[in-house]
Amino acid sequence: MNFQQLRIIRETVRRNFNLTEVGNALFTSQSGVSKHIKDLEEELGVELFVRKGKRLLGLTDPGKDLLVLVERMLHDAQNIKTLAEQYSQCDVGQLTVVTTHTQARYALPKVITEFKKSFPRVRLKLHQGGPQEIIDMLLGGEADIAIATEGLAEMPELALFPYYRWHHALVVPVGHPLLERTPLSLEAIADYPIITYHAGFTGRTRIDQAFADASLTPDVEMTALDADVIKTYVELGLGVGIMASMAFNPQRDEGLRLIDARHLFPENITSIGVRRGHYLRGYAYRFIELCADHLTEQVVRSASNPLGNQDAL
Amino acid sequence: MNFQQLRIIRETVRRNFNLTEVGNALFTSQSGVSKHIKDLEEELGVELFVRKGKRLLGLTDPGKDLLVLVERMLHDAQNIKTLAEQYSQCDVGQLTVVTTHTQARYALPKVITEFKKSFPRVRLKLHQGGPQEIIDMLLGGEADIAIATEGLAEMPELALFPYYRWHHALVVPVGHPLLERTPLSLEAIADYPIITYHAGFTGRTRIDQAFADASLTPDVEMTALDADVIKTYVELGLGVGIMASMAFNPQRDEGLRLIDARHLFPENITSIGVRRGHYLRGYAYRFIELCADHLTEQVVRSASNPLGNQDAL
DNA sequence: TATCCTTACGGAATTCGTAAGCATG
């Protein structure tokens, strides 16, 4: 058993059991891939893949069990390398943060400016993605830190930390009748076409929930991934916008008005997530501390080690 | 990075940094060991060992951090092999149970008889050891299951399950004055020389605690590792015995009498322990089920997976 | 027929072990 074999097993599953692709992905020959698989199966005395003739179709039961261990081992191998870099070049490296548009645009700029100043030699990769992509990148080890409001569900593989709380607000064009309706009600809003976030983005779930609880079926005219698009179409008069209040800028958004709506929609919590057992460089902890003072390295480490206890460092 | 290198790192620590011994232990040459260490350090760009001249003295800080990951990876490698055997030869294999004399002698015979009948092709190794040895064997992966009353402290690496409850009792020679003292009191017992278990064995802690709580200092004349020795000396008239009640056999122990003492000493709980993340063969779960009906495979698996949650199978 | 996997085989690279050299206590 060697690491190349393990990498091949993992890659074979990822590439849908096409060994030719696996060979390309791992920069080796297809024949070698084939042989490695056979060797490993022989060594273990178990067939790992379901075959039909010469094609591979999927994992056998033992293969499925094995894959879990294989992935952990390869992840640990990565951790070892990261750990070594940590010591050899402690302020040089890379940090990948995956997040949504809303956070990237409105919450993170301050944090990132600060971080770049403190760690000029760390290459910060800010990757913008949807809920599924965020989770996949975290679990796949491609991203170190995730920041999102939705989608970061409680999973045993992830450790989540509340970052900040915020509310949705209404955005309307100057002079819109809703500006006169105080107090604002869900019923009043439901009379107009609504422009808001896509399902699964930036607290959209909470919005739907609020209307559903009030037995209202709002007319969602249009959905967008980000507040900038929402504002654009509200300004064009296509409807009223429901979006994160921090995305409104009184100076720049001259033609629009913000209406507080914290009494109508449940509070949203934007969380920071890391994968348990994923080795984080020192500066990754600094990044999290920059986001929220209370999320110290100790707090994050103890909550994110695989055993869920406090004996780490 | 390859497995041989990792094995060498681990073994180097275990063998107190004597590379010659490491070579012998891993059935390879000492020069190869030396080179592997150097290669790995070079690849990682970090010194893993503290050196004085040409001698290795200990781990550096990065070395310490690394060792944790290395051990998990090697453990996973072992798990993979065990897992494969599980499928290739599902009722053939080996099961190592480490336990104390008391359990081996009085609690387990029935379980083991039953187990051997169900799994004739599994080689059952029953290893008898003291508290420290039991823990070391579990953590080192040499034993699959531990059964003990003391010493199996709550550790994050271990999952513990209550097996059965029992009490200490008094054992005296026929015609001993304590047989007339009803109700029996700690004070009365403390008047006689006492023969009981070694510190740390078979609930000895509870016995000491009971006397201490009553502000008594008993005269512990002699200590033994097992009840058979205790009974022998009680029979010789050297003192009164305090031992596990299930170790008394009215037929065989003719010259002795048992006096119930459950009102004097706290209850003891004998536990079954497994190491989290240590892969157990199917028959290992059967063994535990034979001990206690309620400890089904599902119960044990969900409590002993490293994340401590219920999503395992 | 185009794609995909297996096997065979020669060359490349890695690993291993002996032996000699040097440091330590």
Add this chain to the structure above:
DNA sequence: CATGCTTACGAATTCCGTAAGGATA
């Protein structure tokens, strides 16, 4: 001077990639 680590170098082994062959859709 006995023990222990490093380095050097040839031998053994393993790994890799090309190429040919057979199976599948």
